[in-house]
Amino acid sequence: MPRERRLTSPAPVVMDVRPSPSGTGSHAAGGPPLPDRPAHSSVLPPVSEVPSTSGPEMLSTGNLRNAFRHGVPVQSTVRAVTPEPGDVTLNGPDGIGGSVSQMPRGYGSASPPTSPRSIPAAPAALPARRQGVVFNDAFPSSLDGSSSPPPRPPSFRPRTHTMDGAFRQQLTPAAEARHRVGSFSAASISFADDHHRIANLQPPFESYRSTDLQPPTTFPIPKDRRSSNARSRLTKRPSSRPSSPLSSLPPTVDSLPLPVPTADANKVLLLMKKLCGRMRGEIEYQRDSGPWFGGVCYIEEEKGCLMFDSGDGGPFHIILVPDLRGCRVLPVERSDRDFQCLEIVSPSLGTALFLQPLVAEELDLWLAALLCWQQLRPAAAKLSIARPANAIAASGRAAEMRRRASSPGLREHATIIKVGKIMLWDKGVAASPRAIVKRPSTRDLRSSQTCWRRVSCILHDNGEFKIMTENDVTVLSVIELSQLARSAIQQLDKSVLDEDYCLAIFPIYSSTSTQLSIFRPVYIALESRVLLEVWFVLLRAFTVPDVYTLDPANGGRVYEVTDLHREPPGETFRVEKTIFLRVIEARIRRCTSNGDGDLLSERQGKASDSDPAVGNYLAEVILDGEVRARTATKTDTKNPFWREDCRFSDLPASLPYLSVLVKRVDVNTESFSHQLQTTLGLAKPGSLAEVLCGSVDIPLDILECGKDHEQWLQIYDDRQQSIGSMLIKVHHEELVVLLQQNYQPLSELLHRFSSGLTALITDALPGGNLRRVAEIFVNIFQVSGSANEWIMNMVEEEIDGIGNQTTLKKPRFSARLTSNDSIESTSDREQIVRDLGRSLQGEANLLFRGNSLLTQALEFHMRRLGKEYLRETLAEKINEINELDSSCEVDPSKVHDGEDIQQHWNLLIQQTSEIWDCITSSVTRLPAELRHILKYIRAVAEDRYGDFLRSVTYTSVSGFLFLRFLCPAILNPKLFGLLSDHPRPRAQRTLTLIAKSLQALANLSTIGKKETWMEPMNRFLSTQRQPFKDFLDAVCAIPVERTKVALPASYSTPITILGRLSPLAREGFPSLPYLVDHARNFAALVKLWADAHPASAGTSQVYEGDLLKFHNLCVALHRRTTECFARIEGLRAAAAAAAAAADRASQLGGGNGGGATTVDEHLADVIDRMSLGVKERDRERERDREGGERELERERDRDVVDLEG
Helix, strand or coil, rough: CCCCCCCCCCCCCCCCCCCCCCCCEEEEEECCCCCCCCCCCCCCCCCCCCCCCCCCCCCCCCCCCCCCCCCCCCCCCCCCCCCCCCCCCCCCCCCCCCHHHHCCCCCCCCCCCCCCCCCCCCCCCHHHHCCCCCCCCCCCCCCCCCCCCCCCCCCCCCCCCCCCCHHHHHHHHHHCCCCCCCCCCCCHHHCHHHHCCCHHCCCCHHHHCCCCCCCCCCCCHHHHHHHHHHHHHHHHHHCCCECCCHHCCCCCCCEEEEHHHCCHHHHHHHHHHCCCCCCCCEEEECCCCCCCCCEEEEECCCCCCCECCCCCCCCEEEEECCCCCCCEEECCCCCCCCEEEEEECCCCCCCEEEEEEECHHHHHHHHHHHHHHHHCCCCCCHHHCCCHHHHHHHHHHHHHHHHHHHHCCCCCCEEEEEEEEEEEEEEECCCCCHHHHHHCCCCCCCCCEEEEEEEEEEEEEECCEEEEEECCCCCEEEEEHEEEEHHHHEEEHHHHHHCCCCEEEEEEEEECCCCCCCCCCEEEECCCCCHHHHHHHHHHHHHECCCCCEEEHCCCCEEEECCCCCCCEEEEEEEEEEEEEEEEEEEECCCCCCCCCCHHHHHCHHHHHCCCCCCCEEEEEECCCCCEEECEEEEEEEEEEEEEEEEEECCCCCCCCCCEEEEEECHHHHHHHHHHHHHHHHCCCCEEEEEEEEEEEEHHHHHHCEEEEEEEEEEEEECCEEEEEEEEEEEEEEEEECCCHHHHHHHHCCHHHHHHEEEEHHHCCCCHHHHHHHHHHHHHHHHHHEEEEHHHHHHHHHHHCCCCCCCCCHHHHHHCCCCCCCCCHHHHHHHHHHHHHHHHHHHHHHCCCCCCHHHHHHHHHHHHHHHHHHHHHHHHHHHHHHEEEEEEECCCCCCCCCHHHHHHHHHHHHHHHHHHHHHHCCHHHHHHHHHHHHHHHHHHHHHCCCCCCCCCHHHHHHHHHHHHHHHHHHCCCCCCCCCCCCCCHHHHEEEEEEHHHHHHHHHHCCCCCCHHHHHHHHHHHHCHHHHHHHHHHHCCCCCCCCCCCCCHHHHHHHHHHHCCCCCCCCCCCEEEECECCCHHHHHHHHHHHHHCCCCCCCHHCCCCCHHHHHHHHHHHHHHHHHHHHHHHHHHHHHHHHHHHHHHHHHHHHCCCCCCCCCHHHHHHHHHHHHHHHHHHHHHHHHHHHHHHHHHHHHHHHHHHHHHHH
16 A cells, blocks of 8 residues: 655745736736736645644645645656657748748747848838748738737858847847857857756856857947948848848746756745745855855845845945846755755856845745846846856856756756657747746737747656757756646647647646746647647656545545555546636727726727727636637727637646636727738837736636536726626536546447447437537547447448337338338339338438437547648638638629629639639548548448439538538638638628538539529539539548558657556546547546436436446446545635635734744735835935935035135
């Protein structure tokens, strides 16, 4: 039996981060508001059930892991595998030798605004001319898009490295050193010892300090002369010439250069957000081996220095660290001290500084504050041509700190699992500690530095994920995946950063974490779905799964399982959370007056002159303080209608904080109405801004789990005043999932296709669950590789019905040709044959037209398998139709006066023909799995109806391929991912007419019986009837597969890693392809059945055969999961009650009864000291100023006396 231990955790810091009325909070900065709770709280709220060795602690709702920990952490036992060769790489524009045409996605320029390609001296309208083939701009799908796709990185090529104008703005002239032709760049020099690789352990700016490695070859250019030279050089330099690699700084990652040891990473993250680099308290400090000095230490925000005041006769306000930017801070153990202290090494210091708070609980506060400064680049004035001796000494101390900071997991001999090229979201350089933790982690329209950057990455077998520059020289980030919870790796919605295949690494640490590596989300984008799935599985493989157990030896109490190599004796489970949110519409009653409200109103069109509430609105979905989805921007309205859906899965088991922000886009009306997304990418900075209007908080804690909630909620501005309302629909689901082995009997039962059990289950469930149960079945059989076999079995049952005893469901078999009834008259026999022929013809015409388990399952299966096919086949043409937005209205009742209806017909037939040509030329791109299913449908339909209706050979196939796949994609391209927003009104009408025409073609019928004005389309239908048949013949002309379809080679590495994980570590591991959680789908099926058929249903309903076995299995499994969930809910309720009691006690002044001081009390005390320190400093400055004035007056008096004498 594994060793178990109960954990208690300190109460989380109570944070009040709502925006202040002055607009200085995160709202004013354009970022999402953070909740009054930890944004990265771990899985479930803990309850302190056992006394802690460190004294009494306040109960918290932040982290179930810390309360339910089971066993001790162990090192990963995943063995190394051979690096996978030949991975698909991103041939991005800044790749060496890359071609622009090889990158279809829209990436913007990573060069700063002063780069040669931005042409700063050009007129304002000039950037619009940069669209087109030369710059390979990605044109958005809709005119009403919410914002531009992120900018595209520059195209680099290896050549002589010279300083560009943009880089000169980042560094002072003294720090510049020009490289002669044939010289080596400092960023391209590598060392044999990995510890001495420059960017491994230094901030990004140090990678470009070429003066550290070689003497300067030129003198600095004066500022005025440099400006004039830059202008002349910009006009002569060809715009198509790639920029120098030194023209832009390396990408920035919100990650520490190397992980920092800490006992509670989640708490340090919380403190970083609250303190924002500010700190004040009583400390003792030491320089090298000198004596220790005590006093008050504080961080001077304006100057970025660490100050000290002894308080007793001086010295007063001396500088300990002149510049904290770029310093290195590390907790260390000292034999001469009672507890840990902080070692600080800065480029401005010649020696190391040791700092220890007088109160041990404040160590994390100082660490969090100093870490904010560590991520900043030193002031440009501090960079000098000649390296001073103290900088060299500091560099040596930093190297020593790096060696001591390296954890046991960071080994030089770690085996490489996978390497690859990815796109990294670069947030740009932060200017202040507050910006480090408060700035938006996604797009920021006020910053010209945010863009996608091409980088290299390496994954080691110890869970070390290393991100480097593309040339593999500068190490940008080292992320220890073994310290993160499995829920830290999540997929990011395309609407956030305009990337289809985007992954987010959130700073959600496990309860066993001992080091801090990332403190803000890191976003990476992949080239294809296969690569996204590969990296998603590999990254999650090295994280810590959230697995819990009910310990029978302790009354069934909940513990977290930390020893994943030994299965605990009690019930083991995990909690999976899913949130579905639909943002439908909003009604804005009045315009917000914060920030730039007046300026915004002045820049609106004529509509806003009559009603200030009319504007351009979008909504952002915020989950635990981070943007997780964005809607499109609706223009010139005060009642924006979005109706956009987003689904969040793989979430932590703790209850998240969910809100929706309403933003107003301030932009020039003319450019916005023509092309919003393109304008976002090319307009000059400052021409567009997003102003926060208000927010809608969604209280998940009071919403019933598993139910749909659709209601109007109030929109509140930063002063908590209602400015309107928003209609949203929320579905919040928590699912307890047992171990995979518990669902094995259920899986064996479902895989007996001959029994027709899946159809019986569907018939016994309420009709509203048809789509959901169909998706669950497809997922279950997808993992086992039996999806096609199951669908083909249902096709045979649907069409032929052999062996089906439910006569009420298929009444057509009540009279068959093989009947033994005696028919005396030949005319009677012919009449029966004619009646039967008409009956079968009617059945064939209605084949697959209704909603059944087969149609819903195959529709979901086609969408999954054919997503890339639709994009390759139809996306370009549908985007073109949407961009043209031409009127193709042919209904005389809707045609406006003066419009030529014949011209509309010509354009409609032309665009229909172009769409049809795209489809007919795509036979080979249609997935083979779908073609095999369609071929089988055709064979069974011909066998059943072929003698009575020859057209069924084609209509049986088109009933699925066109009615449920191609035509719906044309009709609703946003739903199928072909457009980022709904089509424009005229384009939508054109697509509707095209879909209607193709559906008539698929039915082998004519059009115009009800809508006579559509009759001219019959000419197109008649000419394309034979090509349509040829197309379906080609689709079904695929050889019978004798072996299973081979998986892509890239899947071999994650599959190998999966096979080497322990059984507990494999729980929740997604299968390939399509990232399906097998056990979770079984748990969802059990819950669906148990909710519709409680345990008492056996007495009122009669089950038999396999359905009875299925019912008994579901009831038993549901009873076990209900017990687990009840335990968790009980702990949550107890934790909430304890926290409320503690809050009431603190408000009444009860304190903690003289016990240990809690973390939030220390934080409140520190904030009070900081406020007092600021006031005291201001008073001292005032006294100094007054004293200086008095001294000056005395000097003047003495001068007057001397003159008179």
